Amino acid sequence: MQGLSIKLSQQQKLSPQQIQLIKLLQIPTAELAARVEEELEQNPALEEGVDSERFEEEGERETVEDLEREELEIGDYLQDDYAGYKMAGDSYDPNEEIRERPMATVPSAEEFLLMQIGFVVSGEREQLIAEQIIGSLEDDGYLRRNIESIVNDLAFTVGFETDYAEVEAVLMKVQQLDPAGIGARDLQECLSLQLHRHSVGEEGAHALAIQLIDTYFDDFSKRHYAALQQKLGVDEAALKQAIAVITRLNPKPGGTEAGEVAQFxxxxxxxxxxxxKLDIKLNGKNAPELRVSKSFQEMLQTYEKGNKQQKDIKEAVTFIKHKLDAASWFIQAIQQRQGTLMKTMESIVTKQYDFFLTGDDARLRPLKMKEIAADIAMDISTVSRVVSAKSVQSDFGMFPLKYFFSEGITHESGEDFSTREVKNILREIIAGEPHDAPYSDEDLEGILSERGFIVKRRTVAKYREQLGIAVARLRREL
Incomplete structure (x- = not known):
């Protein structure tokens, strides 16, 4: 049976201006300049510079007649994407000072490999397969896509028919490229490729290292050193030399290519x-000077005096108003962004004042985002957006804002310690453990308990993993 019913409901929707502010809050300083430049290109009513009455001071105010004579047709703006807008940077001035520092152009890791394949492959077939393999490599240089999938990729994308054996044969040639170990399918193959490529220095240690990786990799990865000595028939000193050869290898050959440029x-x-006392400042590039175009405001006044019943005049007025409103909203959003960033940072510095004075991690107190949100009377989601991908330069180095937030652990004395400090204590304990008998997670739990920190074993394991420290059996050394 069908029927009609009326249902009332309330929905909360963000305005375009709120959405714009949210997006600006998330952008770090390094990306803000590009975002402002994008807005300047899209909106001719927005200009860089301090809003001032320079038109009156310099006597350059244009009359209505000047505007009418100006080579500026509003119809150009009404085209698709407003392509008629001419940017200030469209023309080249030979007298203009070049302020940007030139950067060296270096090939990417993929380009570096493609430059080499001509030396190892023969014919167009192998060239095409090699390019597909190189394109399938991950950032660390490994090939984790199986060969069957590469065969299918070639068939479906370029209609190239091949088989497993041919692709594998070309892969062996790709693995001859620099850096050594590139194109490996797992860690064992990566280390093996490097060992077989490198010239032999100490023949005994190098040959033993190859045997460890190629034949006894499972025992080696699990650090079963006593079993390895027995299987290989070598003493502890010889095994140490072989392990030293292996530890000099690069487990991520794709991560050190010339094409990688350190992020500024x-x-x-x-x-x-x-x-x-502590002085807090926004980075200068966080606060670009923007203003609404005076010429656009005067243009609006000119067109409003015309016959608004004419279609062209009506469209022109609508367009100009839209651009002026958008420029004003963007400037307000930038100003709100600056205010919100400063309020958040001031609250963080107040909470972590001792750290910013001393740079001592032990002075970091437990802090949650909801504390900052309550302090500045804003929603926790706003604080999260401000903190995301932002950093602060202090007298003791640069830190991401997330560095100052952590849960707390109460010492038996009643004092609160941040989890970061507990992790530092855990790292110190592990650094001082016996190399031949490393502490288990249960042992670490007991040692922390003796120091007054009541931490469960599973929490110890979580902290250890977050510190990138392996389990006890993998930390054991000869």
Missing amino acids: LQPDFIVTQVDG
């Missing part, structure tokens, strides 16, 4: 000590 870190905040 740009802090969002700068906190410095001035006369024993």
